[in-house]
Amino acid sequence: MHADPRRQRQEALAGALSAAGLDGLLVTSRANIRYLTGFSGSAALVAVTRGDVLLVTDFRYDEQARAEAGAVARVEVESTSVWDRFFTELATLGPLGAVGYEAHALTVQDAERFTQAGQAWRWTATRDLVERLRAAKGPGEVAAIREAAELAGAALQDTLTQVRVGMTELEVAGVLEGALRRLGSEGHPFSTIVASGPRTALPHARSSRRAVAKGEWLLLDFGAQVDGYCADITRTLVVGARATERQRALYELVAEAERRARECVRAGMTGREADALARDVIEARGFGEAFGHSLGHGLGLEVHEAPRLSKTNTELLELV
DSSP, rough: OOOOHHHHHHHHOOOOHTTTSSSEEEEEOOHHHHHHHHOOOSEEEOOOOOOOOEEEEGGGHHEEEEEEEETTTTTEEEESSSSHHHHHHHGGOOOOOEEEEEEEGGGGHHHGGGEEETSSSSEEEEHHHHHHHTTTHHHHHHHHHHHHHHHHHHHHHHHHHHTTTTTBBHHHHHHHHHHHHHHHHHSSSEEEEEEEGGGGGTTOOOHHHHHHHTTTEEEEEEEEEEEEEEEEEEEEEESOOOOOOHHHHHHHHHHHHHHHHHHHHHHHOOOHHHHHHHHHHHHHHTTTTOOSOOSSSEEESSSEEEEEESTTTTTTTOOO
């Protein structure tokens, strides 16, 4: 029997805690909670120590939490204050000194609880303890991401058979999102972006009531989810007519930059070096100022994860 990957992740985190001089970690990021325990609800507090895992949630998720996380965590359910119950249960995990918390996933209001009910512990802000573990994907995670990508691709093909000149961006988005759901996507990892004409130059446009005109660019940026894992796809096409020479030239330039990056990226490069593979192609053709975003990013339980393929990332890419 294969070991539960959640147990392996918890053990890896316990090792990271020991290396950081921490006795435990308060986990409040929903993605990190799911990664460590399997719980997919919207409200929970999790404590991971070097020997225990505690999950406290409210009565709405009683059955769900026990079903999803009961095999790898001690689940406690509270009908009033989840925070008060959390501190009560944390005290039963043995003598704990320094306890970390996820500074990026905790409001100031909740952090103030440490100086009230949480005075028994020394609280330390942490950064990316769990996210660093999530950067390396296991076989099950890779399979889920692949399935999400295949689903997204199928939804795109279904949508393209229905797109017509005169439809609004919102109408196209509705067709696409309907196809995603019909084919089995659990949700949309981010707001679906459909932009047309000059609005395709906006990297993160919001779908609008603008009607798609004949011969215009149409950009679709969307995702799918399978078992919580995300796909992220962007496609650009011309609607109702053959592409002009300029449209084709711009499209081929981007395709060339992508091909070079795909063929040349290697483990041991930095994120910045990977980004440069594509950026150099774009800049050589005089469009460097229009490339304000990055080459890419990792995928997982969140649509944007490490590693970051950007001109500022000096971390090495690893093949695990």
